[in-house]
Amino acid sequence: MLKVGSRGSALATAQARTVVAELPNAELVVVESSGSPSEDKARWTRSLDQALLDGEIDIAIHSAKDVPGDRPDGIVALGVPKREDPRDAICGAISLEALSEQARVGTSSPRRAALIAAFAPQVQTVDLRGNVDTRLRKLAEGECDAAILALAGLRRLGLADKGIALDPTVFTPAPGQGSLLLEGRVGDDNVRELGELVSHRESELALAAERSLVIALGADCHTAVGALAQVEADLITLDAICLAPDGATWIRDRITGPVRDAAALGRELAKSLRAAGADELLALSRGEAS
Structure with a gap:
């Protein structure tokens, strides 16, 4: 049985299941993360890295935007499945321009905060952390007037109707946003061939350029x-x-x-x-x- 490892969040497991469904004789293994949304995202990959190197899993599935450029020895990229929509989405409003003076827009991303300040200077950013469901709940409870989330995450959780896509020529997405990165162990040729089965050429090329x-x-x-x-x-x-x-x-x-x-x-x-x-x-x- 091929063991495919993923973080345990609802989004991580939802996107991992789409890959597991395409692999023969594969099962999903949830690996508890050593990081949290309030910490450096590089920490999110470490438990999966260790599980892979220890042989507890055969393939690790990451959100590509969270994977640091410096990868551990012994780990190799296997493939990139077809990319989901890479754009950011605004939740709670029809657009940034439609928000009133000093409206509160929630995000914990330095990129999103800087883009908001540059292209929607009439609003203010407030810190908004947690998984997708938590951030949407905080928005509904009035902690902010709008929030910026990745459209890919909303779509993978069946929540696409909660957000409106932002123009990527202005609100440029994070590198790798919407992409998954499959990794395995160096020398595991059988697993490498399986990774190639689910890889999408255009998505792999785009991620290579962005990374x-x-x-x-x-x-x-x-x-x-x-x-x-x-x-x-x-x-x-x-x-x-x-x-x-x-x-x-x-x-x-x-x-x-x-x-x-x-x-x-x-x-x-x-x-x-x-x-x-x-x-x-x-x-x-x-x-x-x-």
């Missing part, structure tokens, strides 16, 4: 960076934005090239962003700037 950008920038969940790659025929276009935490300054750029160069294009766009001052904006996010 290479993040790694080249040295960005993480604490930095205000958005990126979205889109594949059309043999070309891939990668859009990215880096913002100061207060949204007062941002740099946006785009690159297009052949799909075979997806990862290289991510690195090239990162180089362009850094030349335009992205390092200084990222330092502000980390509290490193003087």
